Structures are given as C-alpha cells and as structure tokens.
Amino acid sequence: MGLSPPPYQCRLNRLNKTELSPAVVRHPCWVGPTVLLCIYGFCSMMRPSEPFLTDYLTGPYKNLTTKQVTRQVFPIWAYSNLFLLIPVFLVTDILRYKPVIVLQALNYILAFLLFIFSSGIVLTQCALFIYSIGTAADVAYYSYIYSVVHPQYYQRVTSYARGAVLLGYAAGAMLGQLLVSLGGVSIYWLNVITLGSLCVALLAALLLPMPQRRMVLGGTQTDNGPLEEVVSSSCGSWVVWWLRRVSRAGRGKMRALKRLAVDCKECYSSVAVLFFCVWSAMGKCGYHQITGYVQLLWASKQPQYNFTEYNGGVEAVATLSGAAASIAVGHVALDWSVWGELFLCVFTALAAGVLYLMDLTNSIWICYGCYGLFKTIYMELITMCTFQIAQGLSRECYALVFGVNSFVGMALQSLLTAIVVNTKSLQLTITSQFLVYASYFAAMGVLFFIRGVYTLLQKR
Known part of the structure; x- marks a missing residue:
C-alpha cells in the first residue's frame, strides 16, 4: 500500500x-x-x-x-x-x-x-x-x-x-x-x-x-x-x-458496487473470521440496548427519598475498567484460533449472569456494580473480536467489515427494539425488558459454546 x-x-x-x-x-x-x-x-x-x-x-x-x-x-x-x-x-x-x-x-x-x-x-x-x-x-x-x-x-x-x-x-x-x-x-x-x-x-x-x-x-x-x-x-x-x-x-458506480460485493464475500469467506464478526454484531446490538435503557432501570431501583444519583461516576468507572480490560486482553498469551470461541462463550455467559442479577436485585448499588462488570466484559470481548478479525483480513477491508458488522448489529437492535419495546401487546416493564436482554446474551453463550467445542475437537 x-x-x-x-x-x-x-x-x-x-x-x-x-x-x-x-x-x-x-x-x-x-x-x-x-x-x-x-x-x-x-x-x-x-x-x-x-x-x-x-x-x-x-x-x-x-x-x-x-x-x-x-x-x-x-x-x-x-x-x-x-x-x-x-x-x-x-x-x-x-x-x-x-x-x-x-x-x-x-x-x-x-x-x-x-x-x-x-x-x-x-x-x-x-x-x-x-x-x-x-x-x-x-x-x-x-x-x-x-x-x-x-x-x-x-x-x-x-x-x-x-x-x-x-x-x-x-x-x-x-x-x-x-x-x-x-x-x-x-x-x-x-x-x-x-x-x-x-x-x-x-x-x-x-x-x-x-x-x-x-x-x-x-x-x-x-x-x-x-x-x-x-x-x-x-x-x-x-x-x-x-x-x-x-x-x-x-x-463507475456499478463497477465499484461489484468490487464492493466481491470484497465483502472475500472478507467473510473465512468461517473463523465470520464467527468473530457474528459476535461483534450481536454483541453491539445487546450492548447498545443495555446502555440505552439502563438509566430507566436505575430509576426503577433507586430509593424514593434522599438519594443522590451516581450515574456519571458509575459510567466513568465502568469505562475506565473497560479500557483497562481492553488493554489487558491484548497481552493474553492464548492460541485464539483454538480457544477464542470458548473464551467468548465463558465471558458471554458471565455477562448474561451479571444481567440477570442486575435485573432481579432491588439494590441500586448491586445494579451499579453489575453494570460496571458487564461493560468491562463487553469491552474486553469486543477488543478481542476486533484484533482477531483484523488478523484475518487485509487492512483495506477493515472499513468495509466495520461498516457491515455495524449495520447487522443495528438491524438486530432495531428488531429487538420493535419486539421488546414497541410491541403493544407485550407492554413489558423495564425489568422484564432486561430479563429478555439477559436471555439474549445467554443464547449467545450457548451458540459459541457449541461452536467452540466443535473448533476444539476439529483442531485436536
């Protein structure tokens, strides 16, 4: 280049x-x-x-x-x-x-x-x-x-x-x-x-x-x-x-679009890269849904009188913790081609458990702590997915894959919003919505457990 x-x-x-x-x-x-x-x-x-x-x-x-x-x-x-x-x-x-x-x-x-x-x-x-x-x-x-x-x-x-x-x-x-x-x-x-x-x-x-x-x-x-x-x-x-x-x-519009389609096909031709892209898109969907509605959940957990909100402090600590986790995962010595998907499985399941606890507890402090842990886990996993995707692609394709993954994630988020938030027949409360989001991450954990076990057996 x-x-x-x-x-x-x-x-x-x-x-x-x-x-x-x-x-x-x-x-x-x-x-x-x-x-x-x-x-x-x-x-x-x-x-x-x-x-x-x-x-x-x-x-x-x-x-x-x-x-x-x-x-x-x-x-x-x-x-x-x-x-x-x-x-x-x-x-x-x-x-x-x-x-x-x-x-x-x-x-x-x-x-x-x-x-x-x-x-x-x-x-x-x-x-x-x-x-x-x-x-x-x-x-x-x-x-x-x-x-x-x-x-x-x-x-x-x-x-x-x-x-x-x-x-x-x-x-x-x-x-x-x-x-x-x-x-x-x-x-x-x-x-x-x-x-x-x-x-x-x-x-x-x-x-x-x-x-x-x-x-x-x-x-x-x-x-x-x-x-x-x-x-x-x-x-x-x-x-x-x-x-x-x-x-x-x-x-040259048609020529450019054809080249774009060919590049997109080549980027996603690797199954290993594809599954990391799947987690990236699904994880972004769940993350944005959680961060978008978590303030409403906090409002439902707060005591009614004489309570000072600490939303800003929690966001700051969670972001810094997530940044530290992102740096740390870059120094983990692991054969990611073998263990990467199981790594995603374990920490995605942990994120699901944290969301379940955040939804079921009545303590605003436990809710704050669970959110910080969830954000830290997400930052760690999305960083791992990013460098695994980058290793399997040429650098010219990074912007393309980033755009496609973001689009898929937003499509999933819109679908999840339409079902969980805007469906008039369901009329879910904010706590019921977070129960759905926790189940969403649990399903992701099951998916990557199956894929991780298959990859491990295939490599061994």
Whole structure:
C-alpha cells in the first residue's frame, strides 16, 4: 500500500514521485493527524450530560413521562441509525472521511441545541434523529486515520483513537457526577458544557488534513488531475473539491458496487473470521440496548427519598475498567484460533449472569456494580473480536467489515427494539425488558459454546 500524505504534503510528493523515507514522513505523516483526531474524539465524547439524559427528559426541563421516553423517544435512535448507516458509510468513502467527520460534529451540536432549547416530544424525537446521524458517522472517525498514515502506524494510531474516545467519555461522565454531587449544578448546565465541548471538537475536525485516497470504493489510488492541483494548493477550497466529487460520482458506480460485493464475500469467506464478526454484531446490538435503557432501570431501583444519583461516576468507572480490560486482553498469551470461541462463550455467559442479577436485585448499588462488570466484559470481548478479525483480513477491508458488522448489529437492535419495546401487546416493564436482554446474551453463550467445542475437537 503506497503512502498517502495529507494535503500539506501534496506538492512535495508530486515533485518527488518516489516513496519518501521514514525519516522524512515520520512526524508529519501520523503525529499531526493523529493528535487532531484524538482531540476530536476526546471532545466529541466528553458529554457530562449524557449519564443523566433520562432524568433530564423526564424531569422538569422536558416533562416527558417514562413511558414516552421508553416507547417513543429512545427507539428513534435505533431505527434511524439503521436507516442511515449504509448511506453514511458509502458517502463517507466517496467524500473521503473529513467532510463526514465535520458533519458528525455539526449534527451533535444541533442535537444538543435542541435538547437545551426545545420542548415537547416531537422536537425531542427530532433531536434523537439528528443525534443518530452523528452516531452513524462513527465509521468516518474510525476509518479516517487509515487513509492518511502509513500502514506501519496502524496499530499505534488505532489504540490512540480508541483510547481518546474512552478517556473522553469517562472524563465527561466523571465531570458530570462531580458537578451534580459536589457543585449542585443542574442537568441543564451539563448540556451547555457538553455543547461547548462539541464546539471544540468541531474546530479540531475542521483542522484535520484532507485524505487523498479512499479505503473501500476508491481503492488506494490518488487523484492527480488539474483540479486536484487547485484543491491541494489551496488546502481549503472545499467548494471546488466538492464539485469535482459530484462530477465524478456517477462514473463507475456499478463497477465499484461489484468490487464492493466481491470484497465483502472475500472478507467473510473465512468461517473463523465470520464467527468473530457474528459476535461483534450481536454483541453491539445487546450492548447498545443495555446502555440505552439502563438509566430507566436505575430509576426503577433507586430509593424514593434522599438519594443522590451516581450515574456519571458509575459510567466513568465502568469505562475506565473497560479500557483497562481492553488493554489487558491484548497481552493474553492464548492460541485464539483454538480457544477464542470458548473464551467468548465463558465471558458471554458471565455477562448474561451479571444481567440477570442486575435485573432481579432491588439494590441500586448491586445494579451499579453489575453494570460496571458487564461493560468491562463487553469491552474486553469486543477488543478481542476486533484484533482477531483484523488478523484475518487485509487492512483495506477493515472499513468495509466495520461498516457491515455495524449495520447487522443495528438491524438486530432495531428488531429487538420493535419486539421488546414497541410491541403493544407485550407492554413489558423495564425489568422484564432486561430479563429478555439477559436471555439474549445467554443464547449467545450457548451458540459459541457449541461452536467452540466443535473448533476444539476439529483442531485436536
């Protein structure tokens, strides 16, 4: 794979067509874009208001009922994210990542503006829809860095990008908890602080260098036409660049889609990779369903009087614990090709047991502790699945597999939401819903127990 430098190096590369030496490209090729991307990831995820979103919507600020939030507001995110995921994924590759990252920041800002200044269920649903556009654009954040750095830095920049997101979320949650518990700050002002952090993220996104190649539809070739000279020399002529992309959008669509289908078939041709992708998609479905509705479960477990919520502190500790588990699993010496699926089975079953306990207990503290353990287990397993998938694929296919797995996970989540949350005949309480989610992870554990035993016998 050839080196594709950011725009401020374009003129240098055109004068010297040979590959630059590592001594020349080491600093500008990965440090600058990585730092900016990490700043963006940290600031975009530092949202002190998010652990208290349910209280904000059901409290005096919005005056929505718990039933409205459960059945009419939160499902909007799952359904719209599924609808938007594939279009955003394709547009991300066509527009070469940076414009979509900027669009993600703008959508987050608009969503929190609506959270702050709007009222009523319709505008709240609009805010969740706009927010879902931002979450659907996560593929741009996780794929951008691979298009501006040399492959030898992939492992390093991946860890930095993911670490920045986890650290930002933990910092935001802890800040929110400290402001609420010690400073007496209202949840309204937590949303204002979140909005300020998102504005800083937008500035970092605007400063990101523009990639010169695509990862999926466009291959790894760069464009060196006359118009590209104008765009590269100005390094800011987005209008000219955008007109060029539009003028070429219709060329070779069928060929690109056919290549995409062939790449997708090749990526999932390995049964071992396929099962790790299955867990990745199913695990994301269950994880997002748990994290999306856990605040409602906490509200049902809390004492009625004189209780200080610790949602933010629990989220912060759980996120940091999950980050530590993610790092630790990367140093486990194990023959993953033999024991990987049984490893998934054991810890998925443990996650199911934790969810059962979280659902059945009447203690908010046990519920908090179980959630932290569940999130730690999930972070550990999704990290293991990620590097196992990456080992079985070429690096150019990472963005494709990430997008497909995310789409399958969102499709499963939408189906689960439609059955468990929105089916009028069931009318499940929040505790009954979590009983279903625990059973979902138990079924995953059984599936991977069967697969793990089969793999072990086959290897032996």
